[in-house]
Amino acid sequence: MLRATLKSLLARKIRLVLSMLAIVVGVSFVTGTLILADTLNRTFDSLSADINKNVSVAVRVVNQIDPTSDSGRPPLPASVLDTVAKVDGVRAAVGSVDGQAMLVNPRTGKPAKEGGAPGLGTNWTGGQPTASEQLAEGRAPGPGEIVVDRATARDLHLALGTRISVQIKGVPAAYTLVGTFRVAGQDSLGGAALTAFDTATAQRVLLAPGQFSSVHLAAVPGLGQQELRARVAAVLPAGDEAITGTQLAKENASAVQQAIGGFSTFLLIFAAISVFVGAFIIFNTFTMLVAQRVRELALLRAIGASRRQVQVSLQVEAALVGFAGASVGLLFGAGLAVLLRAAVGAFGVDLPSGPLVFDARTIIAAYAVGVLITSAAAFVPARKAASVPPIAAMRETYVLPTRSLRTRAVAGIALTALGVLLLVLGTASAGKSGATSVGVGAAGIFLGIATLSPLLSGPIIRVLGAPFVSLFGTTGRLGRENAMRNPRRTASTASALMIGLALVGAFSILGQSIKESVRTTAQNSLGADFFLTGQGFGQGFSGQVARDLAGKPGIEVATGLRGGLVKIGGHDAQVLAGDPAGLPRVLALKKVAGDLHALGDRTILVDDTTAADRHLTVGQKVPVAFPDGAQDLALAGTYKKSQVAGSWIISTGQLARHSTEDLDLFVLIKRADGADPAAVRAEIDKVVKPYATVEVRDQSEFVAQQEKQIDQLLGFIYVLLALAVIIALFGIVNTLALSVIERTREIGLLRAVGMSRGQMRAMVVMESTIISVFGAVLGVAVGSIFGWALTKALASQGINTFAYPVPTIVLVIIVGIVLGILAAVFPARRAARMDVLRAISAS
Template identity: 45%
Template structure:
């Protein structure tokens, strides 16, 4: 009987429950899409990197103490003599030197192909043991020849015989395209561009004459890769290691997966937010359905149905909504995963292709999350339905019992206090996982605000409605009264919008604070007039030959041109990035202010800022156990402590130490200071002329640097806001659902209003005013909570450079206006439906 009743109720309320299911679809689609995208890209990169293991078995490379970041630049070149040693190892069928490094092709527009997207790779053309296959022409054999990968050739339109320019660590040089090759069996590059040179040219451009980036070897029949790696390790010199090709592929794929894993977690967070917002809609919908069916439920009780059976009937409806919504969400998630891949392609990151991977765990998680959230949200309305007394079936004016708001006030206060404590603990980093603590704290705060909002829903909506009443008279007064009539319903409807708006406001406050802090930092700590840098895209930071600094220093009007780069070093048990350069020369461009010690950093010496010194308990002269990227351990001395400087960062490593442990001598930035009397525009023109041969380098003045920082923050804000708009869309569905159910609930009332003379247009306006008040109420709540969250996060990050609190009043005001528009749009369909009611039938409704 219960199953039959559940199915009939689902069929009887298809439209109302369909809108609720749509909220489930949108939330679970994000969860499913993220999981499908992650599984698909993981498989694609596994296949891409595994292709290299088909041609080689062992790779010899410089020993690496760290992974990722600038570690590739710190790896030792492998001398040609090691290749001879490897070839003599028993079990090696074939071995050759491998040369890789940065090299970019200059497009027909004068810009490097790929821009700041995936890495631009230069390689030495291999004669064997590679997964590169010529598709046209031949391999490069002369210093002025180059071969391109097929994807790059297709993008640029270059073919064999064309003249192109390529840039590595020096100025761009002309080459003739003599061949086009395919990477791997499928010809997929993952967005990476490849330029192949003949071996000696590749050594000059990418490594060192007479040295290789690595050595690859193929095992003889009967020798396993692991066994061969062990034999090779026994003969290679200290500072080098032999690993299996599979391990090298796993390491390379691991770096990519780590980046994509962060992206998946980032996207999954928005899926969880959407599900959370949708739970308020589900709760509200079932609460209203239970309220409207009080008499029906009482009849069930009167004819013998138990409380348990009534609860199961309502929960059965929730199960049906959750299950259908989750299945649809899974299908929509597959489309979202395809869309994400398209988005990557649009920004130049062409991910390797493979069929969509919908793992069983993805199906289970999607269905579990969707169904569980729906059942939990519907549980309390179901329990309320079960408490309907049978005698209520005999009454015409029956209404479900309403609890006092006092219990909500106490529970909401306790939740708010607990949420605030978790937020404070997470933001200050005093214990546990900060991200988990902040997330749990935010969840509790949102629940607390949702529970407490009925206490002030009536006075706030009355206050918001007062101007509308003065301007639009009776219809506005009726709309305002409807919003105030049931503060629980109003607050529950507004809660969904409140969450989305609170998160958007938090991000807006944080973005404005970051921008203001960056401006302050640049004004206070950047003494350079210009900066020259190379973009690194998604790979290691870009770098170029230090001779560029000498060329820039020779430009008329330039006082100094100071090169610098970055390197990884482990201090104690912490792996950190340190700026590298001559501290005495960087003092001016960085505006360094020494608090103690000296700017002269010798071998195994480092300078740190005051905040880092205090946190580590260090002073000038302190000794710290350190490890460099080449694996060497040393006791490093604190040569000096300087005032906190956002441009210099917390660590400054001297050139002598860097040269001893980091073979690559290239730099990533040159800071240029003009002479006091020099004309800035004339100096800039001179610098641009000097850099004309380096299309991979970017020249910026102070205003450009500020604008770039603002643009980066703005892009992040736009991306996060766009993702959070999904929660706003779900909130709009909630308002539409509530108004539609409210119209049904007030059918007789609407009929009476029409009977006494209210026109269709006036009725539509009344519902529109009610919708606008609910929307603005939710937006106000969200903005207030968001400002509080933004302030808390900014204070927690004050020690990391975000030390200026900025509240973007104009942007938040625009969001409030947008919320009013949301209310207008959400009321369109319910208002039209109400206006089309037959007056006589509406009056006769019980």
């Protein structure tokens, strides 16, 4: 039986290749994602270890919000450096200064890393026992001088001796470039523009004189990290901590791994969609192969093969196809990982060099997906094959019996009803739980509609095929009848396409709804005429900008907004901070209780929904934990829930007490009544001109920028969903190609009675197009429901407007038509070129 199975596979090479395609694409997506994640994790682990390999112990202030995060961590006084340097076993103690410093491209006047990796500043410690930096060119910096990482100097074509502007805490200052350096043997630190100053300058501009971000210690030879950490911890004042260099390296790598993990999960979701679509194709393929091999299977039964042997033979055949597809997919996955890595680099993130990592889990996942999915999809066709009676070998007209569609109808209705119920529950819930319920409900509806599709195919295809009959007469009627001939096969093929196009439609609806919500929010919830934002990843700009704009001609309000992570009631919370006088006006806050203008340095505001959930009343003390400690703030007032303001608002002064940075993320400007917008814009441009990282936009430009970001994300999602659509396209090609082989004699008879080659090609193309449009129509219907439900479920996240993108939905239908035409090219050509006499004589 094994020999017969292998001969059967090798005798049908085209079918073998077509069967493998869906598995190859799905497996390559899964393995490519895993290889990329493992490679990046291994690379950044190694880089982090190399950076901290000379650090035995690190001393820092405890971060009360997130012990492992440096964001918001208070600085150390320089006296701590003197204290720990005297500890027995410390060979060297080196103070480290870290902060934001964006290098400005001298040729363009723009930030060195526009929209990509951040700009970082530090003090030069090269040559110290704890350092990992090495000079590549030039010398160490002195007062008024800097050195930059080698990659940035190369990318910006910087020459030593050049005067360069650096935005530090948003304030520009000029320095002389005297050298370039590498970090742990790498030209770049993840693509960041890294600028190093002498220690005194770094303290003055990044922190404050006499302060360090942390202190790094090197141990004397033979002393372990844990032992030195214990000795250092014993002399530290309360609120400071000592950790080993190994722990520091793990923390730094962990932050990167979390980001990589989130990105990998995002990609794996789309990989799962591709595999799910591929399962439909495999099921369809093996169903057709079994139907075409009825006589062959019956002959096996007639010469003594048992039902079990026939079923096992086909399951082995499926497993071999899955194994071959997984092997090819594993190789393609490595290539995909390289492409994904290059795509990440295109966004400004310069990844450290390193070989691709093939972990055991990747190989296991590849063959698990390939073999298990293929075997599972072939199980039902294999059972049908085992039921072929030996007597069938004597009859050319025997076909496999099919069950009534009644069972499918009941199952499909049940799945669809369950999916609709989950959708309803999801739309009634808020936040992540609601979106999860909607996602599971959508999967239920997908399966339900796919199960029901054989019942839907007849009437829908009859309508969709009517124009072809009217335009092309008998040829069009034959194309439509061929599409209706086998409802199960047509439905399975169309369902694979339905899933991909439904998700495209759903995300289009979600994206359009987000854009409409942004536009509505900007008009109704933001009382600002101009918006100032910073360039670069998470880069703020000096609070001096808002202070300089206040009181300028034509400007009624200019207030900066900044944010911070705190703990309120033991839970992480994001607070918005702003000027108490201007904030309620530019955010159009609606008072519910108390006095919103009573916001001050010891008060806090909260939205009414959060106040009700936390049982808070005006005047009550609210314990707020900042990175440097806790403080009770009095609740001054509550406001109507606002997607822009968030749940908690404090004053800028209050946040400044717990932060060393004077950085705004936004400045909102409201012009005075009757002021000329052009004149006000000119005044703003004049103030912000020295700040290279600040961008000025009016309300329409601000909305357009947000819409552009949404479109970019949607474009990335569409590219990922395109793989699922491509798999579905292979499925249509596969179905038509096998259908042409199945109908060889019929095609010969049609040609014998006068059908031309052109008419034969047209018939196959029309059959393919009708199937594709059927899948597109189902996709649009399901995608519209999914998109509406997802929009409703995310209402609490600020998506308060439902918008239906008619042009995009029409484009989805057009894509369905184009896919049908493309899928028919090879099968139609094969059908048209058949030798008529051989076709008629085929059995």
